[in-house]
Amino acid sequence: MTTPLTIAIGGDHAGFTYKTELIDFLTQAGYTVKDFGAHSTDSVDYPDFAHPVAAAVECGEFDRGILICGSANGVAITANKHQGIRAAICWQEELAALARQHNNANMVCIPARFIDVELAKAIINKFLTTDFEGGRHANRVNKMSC
Template sequence: MSKKIAIGSDHAGFAYKTEIIAFLKAEGFEVEDFGPTTEASVDYPDFAHPVSSSVEEGKNELGVLVCGSANGVAITANKHQGIRAAIAWQNEISALARQHNNANIVCIPARFIDIELAKKIVKTFLTTDFEGGRHATRVGKIACS
């Protein structure tokens, strides 16, 4: 069974989001697009919060957020207690975010990496497992509640 993935962006990440959705569907993932639907200027929290809630509530297993720098969507996503959103601009960072931090949303900086690297980062994130062990103890200390 394929993983269910939530995805969203802002206007700066819209083109990448569109390409990443097509890529993920071709790879066999089930993708729920939380918008936006055009490149018109939007406020990233309007899309980062629904993606984060979807992952936090278990409606989707993992999430992908895309904006210009990835900072805005990561900051927004990490306001949710059950979310561990990681900015990844290299493939190795994507893998470590899953392996060591059990990140459940990857944030892509569309203005700083090319689309092929973005797709590679997303695929690595979605197919890498959490290692657990000593990392589980650390991850268990992240939440404030």
């Protein structure tokens, strides 16, 4: 039996409602989850949450990260400033699978204003249960960092 992944999760005010539901979904599925905020729908700056989530994944404290904001663009751009992070914006399950299989993404970014929460759960489930294929993809992933 394998140990469930540990998950760091965060987002801004636009992602707060989804984040709350996703934490319940993940916890019920047996994952260990840490909420890095935001903790309400009050307007906040997404880098204040994206950086700590990315840093926690980058240093190995958590296996994977999930970020949620309105478009997912801001949190993805912020997270990808970290050398050890490969954050993928996903709005379909197939994109989540490919992000893992081909890019060894370690963070998924969800656009809360463009998909419903049930699709977000399906995307996250796909992201967390799909393995990296390695092989020719490993060569490409190894060239990503500056």
